[in-house]
Amino acid sequence: MKYGFDNDKYLKIQSEHIKERIAQFGDKLYLEFGGKLYDDHHASRVLPGFEPDSKLRMLMRLKDDAEIVMVISAADIEKNKVRADLGITYDKDVLRLRDVFIKRGLLVNSVVITHYNGQASAVAFREQLERLGVNVYYHYLIEGYPHNVDLINSDEGFGKNDYVVTTRPLVVITAPGPGSGKMAVCLSQLYNENKRGVKAGYAKFETFPIWNLALKHPVNVAYEAATADLNDLNMIDPFHLEAYGKTTVNYNRDVEIFPVLNAIFEGIYGESPYKSPTDMGVNMAGNCISDDAVCCEASRQEIIRRYYAALCDLAEGKPAESEVNKIQLLMRQMKLTIADRRATIAAKEAQDRHGVPCAAIEFNDGTIITSKTSDLLGPSAALLLNATKYLAGIEHDVKLIPQDMIEPIQYTKTSLLHGQNPRLHTDEVLVALSVLSQRDERCKQAIDSLPLLDGCQVHATVMLSEVDRKIFKKLGCGLSTDPVRK
Numbered sequence: 001m002k003y004g005f006d007n008d009k010y011l012k013i014q015s016e017h018i019k020e021r022i023a024q025f026g027d028k029l030y031l032e033f034g035g036k037l038y039d040d041h042h043a044s045r046v047l048p049g050f051e052p053d054s055k056l057r058m059l060m061r062l063k064d065d066a067e068i069v070m071v072i073s074a075a076d077i078e079k080n081k082v083r084a085d086l087g088i089t090y091d092k093d094v095l096r097l098r099d100v101f102i103k104r105g106l107l108v109n110s111v112v113i114t115h116y117n118g119q120a121s122a123v124a125f126r127e128q129l130e131r132l133g134v135n136v137y138y139h140y141l142i143e144g145y146p147h148n149v150d151l152i153n154s155d156e157g158f159g160k161n162d163y164v165v166t167t168r169p170l171v172v173i174t175a176p177g178p179g180s181g182k183m184a185v186c187l188s189q190l191y192n193e194n195k196r197g198v199k200a201g202y203a204k205f206e207t208f209p210i211w212n213l214a215l216k217h218p219v220n221v222a223y224e225a226a227t228a229d230l231n232d233l234n235m236i237d238p239f240h241l242e243a244y245g246k247t248t249v250n251y252n253r254d255v256e257i258f259p260v261l262n263a264i265f266e267g268i269y270g271e272s273p274y275k276s277p278t279d280m281g282v283n284m285a286g287n288c289i290s291d292d293a294v295c296c297e298a299s300r301q302e303i304i305r306r307y308y309a310a311l312c313d314l315a316e317g318k319p320a321e322s323e324v325n326k327i328q329l330l331m332r333q334m335k336l337t338i339a340d341r342r343a344t345i346a347a348k349e350a351q352d353r354h355g356v357p358c359a360a361i362e363f364n365d366g367t368i369i370t371s372k373t374s375d376l377l378g379p380s381a382a383l384l385l386n387a388t389k390y391l392a393g394i395e396h397d398v399k400l401i402p403q404d405m406i407e408p409i410q411y412t413k414t415s416l417l418h419g420q421n422p423r424l425h426t427d428e429v430l431v432a433l434s435v436l437s438q439r440d441e442r443c444k445q446a447i448d449s450l451p452l453l454d455g456c457q458v459h460a461t462v463m464l465s466e467v468d469r470k471i472f473k474k475l476g477c478g479l480s481t482d483p484v485r486k
Helices: 007-025 041-046 054-060 074-078 090-103 120-131 182-195 218-226 238-244 252-269 292-315 321-333 342-354 379-392 403-416 426-436 441-448 466-474
Strands: 028-033 066-073 107-116 135-140 170-174 200-205 234-236 249-251 358-362 368-372 457-460 478-481
Touching: 007 028, 007 054, 007 200, 028 182, 041 218, 041 292, 066 074, 066 090, 066 182, 074 090, 074 107, 074 120, 090 107, 107 120, 107 182, 120 135, 135 182, 170 182, 182 200, 182 252, 218 234, 218 292, 218 321, 234 252, 238 252, 249 252, 292 321, 292 478, 342 358, 342 368, 342 457, 358 379, 368 379, 379 426, 379 441, 379 457, 379 466, 403 426, 426 441, 426 466, 466 478
Parallel strands: 028 170, 028 200, 066 107, 066 170, 107 135, 457 478
Antiparallel strands: 234 249, 358 368, 358 457
16 A cells, blocks of 8 residues: 555644643643544545544543543434444444443543433433443533524523533543534533633644645545535635735634634633634644655545445435535546546446446556456455455466355355345455365465555446445445446
């Protein structure tokens, strides 16, 4: 894999910078984590070398000073909102993330349920958490939030919320997804801490857009493509430009809300500690890019992948037309076409030759190999076999999995489990290879080569099953597919 990001440097300077921000305020810092604190796969795709758990590992360096407060909206609990990348509801993800953080040795004492107005599902979730020994707090809807500053900064506004008891100087506020109310929790705590004589501050950890990269840098444009469903826009921070004469990048929601935040800060402290949205941020990722060209290319591939993902959502009946249009516009701005994704072109050319669905993979050295659908294997399973044979130096014509082993699996899938597709999926191929690796050295070599797929680019000419998509994701491959059903 070609690396463009220095992860070790990031862990060091990011943790040091947060310590400096804690010291700026005195007693306590409420740090709002935008995006994903754990399993940030978007960052690892556009910044090759960034590990999906880098932010969590960075926090581990501060674990003696830090505790985590998790936030979930009662409205999201009520409507069973699902985290798209994992396919689980937000309430289940709170439990999953809590377990992940605790196993890493981080302190997780509290969950805040925001937007609460008596929802029965929120009450049930609170009871479930309390049975696990978790402290649960309610934060309520405030009429006119965030613009009714006088009401917000009063005992009928933030003062009405439950005060979240914390014990460490760094309080990390995180959530399973956007719109959970993390910022409001931070501001509410500032108000209530101030009433108790505690000198507390606020900062924001938002990886993207990267404030010290150009507005149209591919890494920042890839963020716009990733948030096309939210209609986020990157923009020059006008407040920072006016205050310091320096150009920095932020995104529209933070820029739009900053005057309101300033007014809230002034209501709490008497003055605002910040002159711009950029001032509030602590992200140091832009200082850790070690090879800009590698990150630019990875980001261009991400933009094209996001385009195909939006097309597939549209093909599945999801309301994704605006996402498709926005990403198309971003591609035009970047002078990108699908021809800039070599795996895509190779897969389409293979389909034209064979007349059946095909797939292609571009390795990190630029080599491309393809696969086709057969009676035994789907294009993704065949591609995985072809790829591991190439990486292990095994001749292409060698059959790693004998047909007399595949046919009983197909019989079970169709005759006993009543499946419609007899072809093996990627997970079934990997299981078969693993079993055979105990007695076949070539199968062992194929299995051992799997880590080398990290960072490779894959395209299929048909939409793949959820199982196949997850396997490629776990292997670290960037996957795109045509919006065509099998």
